[in-house]
Amino acid sequence: MLASQVHAEDRVFNINIKNGTLPSAEKLMRVKKGDQVTWKILSDADGQLHIHAYHIELNIQSGVKKVHSFQAFATGRYRVDWHPESERGKGIHREEGLALFEVFPK
Numbered sequence: 001m002l003a004s005q006v007h008a009e010d011r012v013f014n015i016n017i018k019n020g021t022l023p024s025a026e027k028l029m030r031v032k033k034g035d036q037v038t039w040k041i042l043s044d045a046d047g048q049l050h051i052h053a054y055h056i057e058l059n060i061q062s063g064v065k066k067v068h069s070f071q072a073f074a075t076g077r078y079r080v081d082w083h084p085e086s087e088r089g090k091g092i093h094r095e096e097g098l099a100l101f102e103v104f105p106k
Helices: none
Strands: 010-017 028-032 036-043 047-051 056-060 066-071 076-084 099-104
Touching: 010 028, 010 047, 036 056, 056 066
Parallel strands: 010 036, 028 099
Antiparallel strands: 036 066, 047 056, 047 076, 076 099
16 A cells, blocks of 8 residues: 555544543553544543643543544654642642553554
8 A cells, every 4th residue: 555545544532530540441542643533531530631742631520521632643652641630730740641642653
């Protein structure tokens, strides 16, 4: 297949945060550069989900599904962090992120 024949995909990920963590199957999100990514986020607590390198900061309300779409523009491995409302603004950073977002070249 020629490079010009490779098409971006629509990738949808369910992110179900319970007690500040994700089920194992949701902890790794792999896409290709150019893919359209949609996150469907649901949490049992208020907080903020973010990826620094992608400049994504999403405020999440407990029990309210948030849908966020973006294009995977930068290749690499990025940590997805979750800060429950009770920890925001206190400088608390967990050793392990909530998930990993990996973007591979086309």
